[in-house]
Amino acid sequence: MSGHAAEPFAKLPVGPKPPLRRFHQARWDEPIIFEQSRPGQRGIAVPGPGAPAVELPDSVRRAAPPALPEMSQLHVLRHYVRLSQESLGVDLNVDVGQGTCTMKYSPKVNDSFARAVAELHPLQHPDTLQGVLEIYWRLERMLAEISGMARVSLQPGSGSAAIYANIAMIRAYHAARGEEHRDQVITTMFSHPSNAACAKTAGYEVITLMPDADGYPDIKALRAAVGPRTAALLITNPEDTGIFNPRIAEFVELVHQAGGLACYDQANANGILGITRARDAGFDLCHFNLHKTFSTPHACGGPAAGACGVSEALAEFLPGPVVAEQDGRFSLVTPPRSIGKIRPFLGVTPNVVRAYAWIMTLGAEGLRQVAETAALNNNYLMHKVLQIPGASAPWDRRRIEQVRYSWQELSEETGVHSEEIGVRAADFGVHYWTSHHPYLVPEPFTLEPTESYSKEDLDEYAAILAHVASEARTDPELVKGAPYNSPIHKIDPTPLDDPRQWAPTWRAYVRKHLA
Amino acid sequence: MTHPYIPNAEPGVRAEMLAAIGAARVEDFYADIPPELRLDRPLDLPEPFVAEHDLVRHMRSLLGRDTGTEEALSFLGHGCYPHHVPAVCDEVNSRGEFLTAYAGEPYEDHGRFQALFEYVSMMGELLEMDVVNVPTYDGFQAAGTALRMACRHTGRAKVLVSGAVAADKLSKLRDFLAPDIEIVAAPVGPGGEMGEVVLDDTFAAIYLETPNVYGVVETRGRELAELAHAHGALLVVSADPISLGVLAPPAAYGADIACGDIQSLGVHQNHGGGQAGYIATHDDEPLVAQFPSRLFGIAPTTVPGEYGFGDVFYERTSFALREEGKEWVGTAAALWGITAGVYLALMGPQGMREVGETILARTRYAMDALAGAGLRVLHDGAVHFREFAVEVDDAAALLDRLRAQGIYGGVPLDDRTILVCVTERHSIADIDRLAAAVASARRADDEGGRR
Numbered sequence: 001m002s003g004h005a006a007e008p009f010a011k012l013p014v015g016p017k018p019p020l021r022r023f024h025q026a027r028w029d030e031p032i033i034f035e036q037s038r039p040g041q042r043g044i045a046v047p048g049p050g051a052p053a054v055e056l057p058d059s060v061r062r063a064a065p066p067a068l069p070e071m072s073q074l075h076v077l078r079h080y081v082r083l084s085q086e087s088l089g090v091d092l093n094v095d096v097g098q099g100t101c102t103m104k105y106s107p108k109v110n111d112s113f114a115r116a117v118a119e120l121h122p123l124q125h126p127d128t129l130q131g132v133l134e135i136y137w138r139l140e141r142m143l144a145e146i147s148g149m150a151r152v153s154l155q156p157g158s159g160s161a162a163i164y165a166n167i168a169m170i171r172a173y174h175a176a177r178g179e180e181h182r183d184q185v186i187t188t189m190f191s192h193p194s195n196a197a198c199a200k201t202a203g204y205e206v207i208t209l210m211p212d213a214d215g216y217p218d219i220k221a222l223r224a225a226v227g228p229r230t231a232a233l234l235i236t237n238p239e240d241t242g243i244f245n246p247r248i249a250e251f252v253e254l255v256h257q258a259g260g261l262a263c264y265d266q267a268n269a270n271g272i273l274g275i276t277r278a279r280d281a282g283f284d285l286c287h288f289n290l291h292k293t294f295s296t297p298h299a300c301g302g303p304a305a306g307a308c309g310v311s312e313a314l315a316e317f318l319p320g321p322v323v324a325e326q327d328g329r330f331s332l333v334t335p336p337r338s339i340g341k342i343r344p345f346l347g348v349t350p351n352v353v354r355a356y357a358w359i360m361t362l363g364a365e366g367l368r369q370v371a372e373t374a375a376l377n378n379n380y381l382m383h384k385v386l387q388i389p390g391a392s393a394p395w396d397r398r399r400i401e402q403v404r405y406s407w408q409e410l411s412e413e414t415g416v417h418s419e420e421i422g423v424r425a426a427d428f429g430v431h432y433w434t435s436h437h438p439y440l441v442p443e444p445f446t447l448e449p450t451e452s453y454s455k456e457d458l459d460e461y462a463a464i465l466a467h468v469a470s471e472a473r474t475d476p477e478l479v480k481g482a483p484y485n486s487p488i489h490k491i492d493p494t495p496l497d498d499p500r501q502w503a504p505t506w507r508a509y510v511r512k513h514l515a
Numbered sequence: 516m517t518h519p520y521i522p523n524a525e526p527g528v529r530a531e532m533l534a535a536i537g538a539a540r541v542e543d544f545y546a547d548i549p550p551e552l553r554l555d556r557p558l559d560l561p562e563p564f565v566a567e568h569d570l571v572r573h574m575r576s577l578l579g580r581d582t583g584t585e586e587a588l589s590f591l592g593h594g595c596y597p598h599h600v601p602a603v604c605d606e607v608n609s610r611g612e613f614l615t616a617y618a619g620e621p622y623e624d625h626g627r628f629q630a631l632f633e634y635v636s637m638m639g640e641l642l643e644m645d646v647v648n649v650p651t652y653d654g655f656q657a658a659g660t661a662l663r664m665a666c667r668h669t670g671r672a673k674v675l676v677s678g679a680v681a682a683d684k685l686s687k688l689r690d691f692l693a694p695d696i697e698i699v700a701a702p703v704g705p706g707g708e709m710g711e712v713v714l715d716d717t718f719a720a721i722y723l724e725t726p727n728v729y730g731v732v733e734t735r736g737r738e739l740a741e742l743a744h745a746h747g748a749l750l751v752v753s754a755d756p757i758s759l760g761v762l763a764p765p766a767a768y769g770a771d772i773a774c775g776d777i778q779s780l781g782v783h784q785n786h787g788g789g790q791a792g793y794i795a796t797h798d799d800e801p802l803v804a805q806f807p808s809r810l811f812g813i814a815p816t817t818v819p820g821e822y823g824f825g826d827v828f829y830e831r832t833s834f835a836l837r838e839e840g841k842e843w844v845g846t847a848a849a850l851w852g853i854t855a856g857v858y859l860a861l862m863g864p865q866g867m868r869e870v871g872e873t874i875l876a877r878t879r880y881a882m883d884a885l886a887g888a889g890l891r892v893l894h895d896g897a898v899h900f901r902e903f904a905v906e907v908d909d910a911a912a913l914l915d916r917l918r919a920q921g922i923y924g925g926v927p928l929d930d931r932t933i934l935v936c937v938t939e940r941h942s943i944a945d946i947d948r949l950a951a952a953v954a955s956a957r958r959a960d961d962e963g964g965r966r
Contacts, residue, residue, distance in 0.1 A: 025623065025625075029820070029821070030626075030629065032629070032632075032633065032636075032822065033633045033636075033637075033856075033860055034633075034636065037863075041863070042861075042862075042863050042865055042866055043601070043603070043860060043861030043862065043863065043866070044601045044603075044861040044862060044866060045866075046862075046866050046869040046870045046873060046939060047873055047939050047942075048869075048873065049872055049873040049875075049876035049877060050873075050876075050877070050880075050942070050943045051876040051877055051879065051880035051943060052876060052879075052880075053872060053875075053876055054872075054875040054876055054878075054879050054898065056761065056762075056875070056898060057734055057898070059734050059735075059736070059737065059763070059768070060725075060732050060733075060734050060736075060762055060763055060898065061761065061762070061763060062759065062760065062761055062762055062763050062764065062767070062868075063763065063767065065760070065864035065865070065867075065868060066640045066641045066643075066759065066760065066764075066864050066867060067640045067864070068637055068640055068641070068859055068860070068862070068863050068864050068867065069637070069860050069863060070863040070864065070865070071860060071861075071863070073603060073861065076603060076857065076860045076861050077603050077606065077607070079860070080603075080607040080610075080630065080853075080857055081607070081610070082626070083625075083626035083627075083629050083630045084607065084610040084612040084613050084626055084630075085612060085626065086624075086625045086626030086629070087612045087613055087616045087619070087623075087624045087625070087626040087627040087630075088612070088616060088619055088623040088624060089611055089612050089613065089614065089615030089616035089617075090615035090616075091611035091612065091614075091615045092611070092612060092615075093623075095615075095617075098617055098618060098619075101617055101618065103617060105520055106614070106615055107520065109567050109570065109571065111609065111614075112571075113574045113578065116574075116575075116578045117578065117581070117583075117785060117786045117788070118783035118784070118785055119583040119584045119585045119597075119783060119784055120581055120583045120584065120784060120785070120786040121583075121584050121589060121591040121595055121597070121784050121786070121787075121923070122595055122784075122786050122787030123591050123593055123595070123787075123926045124582075124583075124584070124589075124591065124923060125914070125918060125923070128581060128582040128583075128587070128918075128923075129581050129786075130580040130581065131577040131578045131579060131580035131581040132577075132578065132581050132786055134577055134580070135577055135578075138561075142560055142561075145558055145559050145560060146558060146560075157652035157653060157656070157790075157847065157848070158652065158845055158846045158847055159845060159846065160843050160844075160845030160846070161652055161656075161845075163843075164843070168690055171694065192845075193833045193834055193836075193837045193840070193843070194833060194843045194844075194845045196833070196837040196838035197833030197836075197837060197838055197840050197842060197843035197844075198843050199838065200838035200839075200840075201663075201842045201843060202694065203694045203695050206837075206838040208837070208838075243547070244545075244547040244548055245547075246547045246548065246549050248552070249549075249551070249552060272548070273558075274554060274557065274558045275545060275548065275553065275554060276548050276552045276553055276554060277554055280552055280554065281552050289846075291846060295520075297614045297615050298615065298616065298617035298618075298846065299613070299614055299615075299616075299849065299850035300613055300616050300617065300624075300627045300630075300631070300849040300850050300853060301617065301618060301649070301846050301847065301848075301849035301850075302650070302652075302791075302846045302847040302848040302849050302850060302851070303788065303789075303791070303847075303848045303850060303851060304845075304846040304847065304848075305788075339690050340686035340687065340689060340690045341655065341683045341684070341686040341687040341690070342687065342690070343652055343653050343655055343656065343687070343790070344594055344595070344653050344654070344655055344683060344684075344687075344776075344787055344790050345594075345595065345683075345786070345787025345788070345790075346786065346787055346788075347787075347788065348785075348788040349785055349786035349787060349788035350785050350786075350788050350789075351788065352788070353574075353578075357570060357574055359560065360561065360563055360564055360570060360573065360574075361518075361520075361563055361564055361565060361567075361570050362518065362520070362563055362565075363560055363561070363562060363563025363565075364557040364558040364559070364560045365557065365563075366518050366521075366563055366565070367558060367560070368557070368558075369518060369521050369524045370520075370521060372524075372541045373521050373523050373524050373529075375541060375544040375545065376523060376529065376532055376533070376541050376544065377523055377532075378544075379536050379538065379544050380532045380535060380536055383535060383536045383537075397547065398543070398544055398545075398546050398547050399544070400544065400545070400547075422620065423620065423622055426620065426622045426623040430623075431619050431620070431623050431624075433618070433620070436834065437834065437835050451520070451521045451523070451524070452520065452521070452522075453522070453523075454522040454523060454528075455522075455523055455528050455531065455532055482622075483622045486622040486623060486625065487622075487625040487626070488621070488622065488625050488816050488818075488821050488822070488823050489816040489817045489818045489821060489823075490816060490817045491621055491814045491815070491816050491823035491824075491825060492814055492815050492816070492817075492823075493814055493825050494814075495812070495813075495814050495815070496812050496814050496825045496826060496827050496828070496829070497827075497828060497829075497830070499798075499800040499803070499828075502812050502827045502828065503812045503813045503827075504635065504645065504646045504647065504798075504803075504810045504811065504812045504827045505632075505635050505636040505638075505639035505644075505645050505646065505647055506632075506633070506636035506639065506640075507636065507639050507640060507645055508639070508645040508646070508798050508812075509812075509813050511645070
C-alpha cells in the first residue's frame with residue numbers, strides 16, 4: 001500500500017505538474033570497485049595460448065599479480081550502470097549550464113555510424129579505406145567552406161590540441177621565413193585558458209589583453225602590444241562573454257601590419273555558422289571543436305576531436321597526412337613542410353564520422369538555423385534570467401550564443417555564492433557551472449543554450465534559477481546546505497590539496513588512510 | 516520544415532520568443548557583426564539528407580566501401596591493436612549518461628568521478644604507482660608530456676630517447692619537445708633492444724619503450740634506471756598496459772615516470788581514433804606538481820561512509836593558471852579511461868596474466884611459423900610481445916599478394932621490413948593461414964622469377 005494513512009490520495013485529474021520537477025538522482029552508495037572484489041571470481045574468460053608457453057627472464061617477469069578487483073561479469077556491469085545513473089549528461093538534463101562548452105544533442109543515429117568504423121585499422125591499405133577517407137576529404141572541404149579557409153586538418157585530438165597545432169604551425173611559418181625573433185603571442189583574458197597555456201608550452205611569451213569598459217578586448221592595449229616580436233594573435237570571437245567584437249577585422253589588420261599571424265579560436269562558432277567566417281575577417285588560422293559545434297558527444301571529457309583550418313600560405317605546414325583526391329580515389333599525403341604528427345594516425349575518426357553526418361543532415365540552411373536558433377535561445381534565456389532579482393549581465397551589449405552573468409547583487413545581499421547556487425540547482429536535475437578563473441565578472445555563471453533546447457526547457461531552467469535565487473533570500477542556509485537530491489552530500493575539499501592526505505588512486509588511499 | 520534537432524526553429528515558437536524578448540527579428544541579435552563581415556550567400560554545402568533514413572543510406576553507401584579487420588584477417592598493429600573488446604565495455608561506453616556528460620560537478624557527475632577514479636586506481640595497481648592521470652589524448656602526448664615533466668623536474672633540457680620508437684611518435688616528440696629540449700637518439704642494439712647508452716649530468720631523462728616498436732621486450736630496465744639516477748636523471752618508460760599482467764611494471768625496475776596508450780584495454784581500433792594516454796608517477800609531491808592533467812582523488816563528505824571525489828592539486832593546471840600552468844589541459848579522452856577501467860575490472864589479475872601469456876606464446880608461434888615459411892625474423896633471440904619484424908625482398912609486393920587473399924599481413928616499416936602483430940584474437944589456425952599464404956606468395960614469386 002502506498003500513501004500514509006493520514007494523507008488522503010489526490011483526486012483525478014492529477015495534473016497540472018508541480019512548477020518545479022521533483023527530481024532525485026540515483027543514490028546507490030556504490031562501494032569503490034576494489035571493495036567488491038572476491039578472490040577467484042572473474043568477469044571474462046580469455047583464449048588459452050594453444051602454443052607452448054614462453055619462458056621469461058626474471059628481469060622482465062611480473063613478480064606478483066596486480067591487485068585488480070576480481071568480480072563476475074554481472075557485478076562489473078551493475079557497478080558501472082549504477083555509476084552511470086549517478087552522472088548527468090545531455091540525454092537527461094537541460095544542459096545549458098556548461099557555458100563555453102556548447103552542450104547540444106548528439107544524434108543517436110550518428111553513434112551508429114561511429115560504430116561502423118570500430119574495427120577499421122588506420123594503416124590498412126588505402127584501397128580498403130576509401131569510404132572513411134572520402135568522409136575525411138568531404139568534411140575537410142565542408143569545414144573549409146564554413147570557415148572560409150583554404151585547407152583543413154582533422155588530425156588534432158581536441159580543441160586544445162588544435163590550438164596547439166595552430167601554434168606549432170605559426171612557429172614553423174615564422175621559422176621558415178627566418179623570423180624566429182617573433183617570440184610573443186597575444187591573447188585575451190576571456191579566451192579559453194588553453195590559448196595562453198598552449199602558446200606557453202610552445203615556448204612563447206604570452207601577453208593577455210583585458211576587456212575595455214564596453215566588454216570588448218581593449219584595442220588600445222593591442223596597439224601597445226603588437227610589434228616586431230609579435231608571432232600571433234589568438235582570439236575567440238564571440239568571446240566567452242557572448243560578445244562579438246565588431247572591430248575584429250581591425251585587430252587582425254593591426255597584427256598583420258606588425259608581421260604577425262591571426263588565429264581564430266572558434267570554440268564559440270555555434271552561433272555564427274553561415275553568418276560570418278574566420279577568413280572573411282582576415283584570419284590566417286582557425287580551429288573548431290567537433291565535440292562542440294558539430295555535435296559529437298562530450299563523453300565525460302573526451303574522446304574529443306579538433307579541426308585546424310588554414311589559409312593557402314599555411315597549408316604546407318599542416319600536420320600530416322591529409323587526404324588527397326584524384327579521379328575519385330582517395331589517398332594520404334603529407335604536406336611538404338608539415339609540422340609532423342600532432343597525434344597518432346588521422347585523428348579521432350569516430351567523431352569525424354559523426355560530425356560529417358551531422359552537417360550532412362543539416363546542410364547550409366540547417367546550419368544557419370542552428371546559429372540563429374542558438375542566438376534566439378540565448379537572448380530569450382537572457383531575457384528570462386535578467387528578470388530574476390539579483391542577476392545581472394555586465395556590459396549592455398547584444399550577445400550571440402552565450403552570456404556570462406553575475407550574481408554579485410544577490411551574493412552581496414544574501415551571502416550566497418554563485419558556486420552554492422550551482423550546487424542547489426543540481427537538486428532540480430540540471431547542471432550549472434560558474435566559469436573559468438579568473439573571475440573578472442564577480443560571482444559569475446555562464447549559460448549557453450544552443451539550438452537543442454526547447455522554449456519549455458529554457459523556461460524550466462530559468463524557473464530553477466529564479467527559485468534558487470528566492471531561496472537564497474528567504475533561507476540562505478538551505479541553499480548553502482545543498483545538495484539534498486544528489487548521490488552524495490557536501491564534500492570537504494581540503495584533503496585534495498594536502499600532499500599528506502591526497503589520494504589520487506585507491507592504493508594511495510589505502511596506504512595513507514586505511515593502513 | 517523544422518529540423519528534428521532544432522525545436523525552436525518552429526515559426527510559431529520563434530515568434531513567441533521574439534515577442535517575449537521584444538525583438539523584431541533574429542537578425543537583431545547579430546547587430547555587432549558589421550556588414551562587411553557578413554556572408555551574403557548561403558554556405559556552399561552539399562544538399563542535406565534531412566530524413567534519418569536517407570542519411571543512413573548515404574552513410575552506409577560511403578562506409579560500405581571500407582573493408583575492415585573483421586572482414587579480412589588482419590595482422591596490423593604498430594600503435595593501434597586488435598584486442599578483443601568485451602561486450603560489457605561497449606555497453607558501458609555507450610550509456611548515454613556517460614557518453615553525453617561533460618565537465619559536471621561532483622554532485623551531479625558523482626558517477627563519472629568515481630568511474631575515472633577507479634580507472635586511475637586500477638592502472639595504479641597494474642603499474643604499481645600511486646598517481647595516475649585522467650587520460651590525456653594518446654600515448655604520443657603522454658610520452659611528450661612525461662618527458663617535459665622530467666625536464667621541468669630536473670631543470671634540464673636534454674633527453675635520451677630510445678631509437679626503437681615509431682617514426683610517427685618521434686615526429687610528435689620532435690614537434691612537442693624540440694623547440695627547447697634537445698632529443699638525443701639512442702642506438703638500437705643488434706638484439707633489437709636499446710643499445711649502448713652514454714649519459715652525463717646534462718640529461719633530464721632516459722626514455723625507453725617496452726615492448727618497443729619491434730615488439731621487443733627490453734630487459735635492461737634496472738640497469739638504465741641506475742644509470743639515469745646516477746646522473747640525476749629520471750627513467751621514463753612507455754609500457755603497453757595489456758602486457759603488464761605478465762611483464763614487470765616499469766616501477767618494479769626503477770622507472771620514475773610510466774606512460775603509454777590504453778587503446779589495448781577494451782577500446783576498439785576505431786581507425787586510430789581510440790587512443791588515450793596515461794602518465795603515472797609515485798606519490799612524490801615535486802613530481803606530482805609537474806602533471807598538467809587532471810588528477811581525481813577521494814574526499815570526505817558530511818555523511819560518514821560516503822565517498823566524495825574532486826580534483827587533486829587543481830592549482831597546478833592551466834584551468835587555474837593559464838600560461839603559468841604546466842602545459843595545458845582540456846577535453847581529451849576520458850571515456851576511453853572509463854572503458855579501460857571496465858576492461859581491467861572484467862579481466863582481474865588472472866585475466867591480465869592469461870591474456871599476456873597467450874599473446875607471448877602466440878607471438879613466438881607466429882615468429883616460428885613465418886621463419887618456417889622462409890622469412891627472416893629480426894631479433895629472433897629477443898623476447899617479443901605482440902609484434903615482431905620480418906625482412907622480405909619486397910614488402911609492398913608481399914603485402915599486396917596477401918591482401919588479394921583477404922589478409923592484411925602487417926605494417927611496412929620500410930621497403931623490406933614488415934611489422935607483424937599477433938594478439939589473443941588470432942587463433943593458431945589464423946597464424947597458420949598467414950604462414951601458408953606467405954609461403955605460397957614466395958613460391959609464386961620464385962616461379963615468376965624463373966619465367
